[in-house]
Amino acid sequence: MYFCGKYTIMSASLFLIPVTLGETAIPKVLPPYNKAVILSLGHFIVENERTARRFLKQTEPDIDIDVLTFYTLNKHTSKEELSGFLKPIADGHSVGIISEAGCPAIADPGADIVAIAQQKNIRVIPLVGPSSILLALMASGFNGQSFAFQGYLPIDNDQRIKTLKNLELRVYSENQTQLFIETPYRNGKLVEDILKTCKPATKLCIAADITLESEFIKTKSIMEWKKQIPELSKRPCIFALYK
């Protein structure tokens, strides 16, 4: 057991460390506790070492980055390598996973390492931070008692239309809010596809630039959206459908 600021933490653990969603001040979206945890760690699993270093410097300008060990996690990392990243925990040192944006293991490769940690019976401690999916759902006014996040829709046009129709069906048959994302430069095309595929009365929430100065979260019916579509290219967006 060791102390981390005012907080007591038991045994070596895997901490899941969220980051900001783009250019936001850290106190706007991250609890002070996260900083206390970060400053207690010497080992970090990251997707991109450069952006992780930048985040650590933002968290604490006086941090001595050179004494820290970084392990790079991406889709090419083998399962054996992943397992090795958790070695410090066996030696009594906690490890942190830092996401590229938002919360680790939600729509990013962190989930694989968490799965290995769970198999190894390592304690996994998730820290609070901004999730664009959850923030969009909160602000949409849609059903928060039943919802699904579908990730990216298929790129193939027919598949994509079919998927949109199925999601809309599930909105009505299961009262379930359906959330999904798109690569920012294709946001405009996705909105077009939604507007031409879904029923006029179905509601669409478009949530762009969540937690940023330019945040835009708006729910309208398909019919209303057809009158005016916001400019969404290059803006990270969450889309949600409900009735």
Added chain:
Amino acid sequence: MYFCGKYTIMSASLFLIPVTLGETAIPKVLPPYNKAVILSLGHFIVENERTARRFLKQTEPDIDIDVLTFYTLNKHTSKEELSGFLKPIADGHSVGIISEAGCPAIADPGADIVAIAQQKNIRVIPLVGPSSILLALMASGFNGQSFAFQGYLPIDNDQRIKTLKNLELRVYSENQTQLFIETPYRNGKLVEDILKTCKPATKLCIAADITLESEFIKTKSIMEWKKQIPELSKRPCIFALYK
């Protein structure tokens, strides 16, 4: 436009204000920005005035609660009353919705008032806070690129077993993590039902007391859970199924 601590906020808006998940220090789970927002508001929509006052006092012991206006939101509140709660915004005063636990409008009645705000073209601003659903998903090691929260399962035994089978089917057919909750005193019964209904190799994550000192988040196969089941009665839990 007015200033709120170091942050600038445009026009009167509806703020969605998360709270702690039980007895946790505020700096552990809430960003400093939330306090700045709270101290700038004079109108709060709450589920329970007593717990909301307590949360505000915890946020800022010197807060003058007597000058604040509270509007009580529960399942008996009519749509007309709800609409009236947003009246201060038309007069230029922002309003906050304070949840009973976690994030407003996720698995609580706040979503109805957000829907009305969206219809009235009021800006809705969600603040970051702890969501037991999202934290459980992060720490489960399960698929975070596709997941669904199903709320409560049916109470009727046959319906419940059928629902569990359908959710397990969706785990395999759609690679979708399935999350759900239960009233704490029935947690034990739900785990029994899961263990007797799902395949031995299917994985179950049990996440109890999230963000509390007694936090317990563990993923095992159904087969492994059968060897030992943790005591879960009276502990708020999230359950997740995946393969």
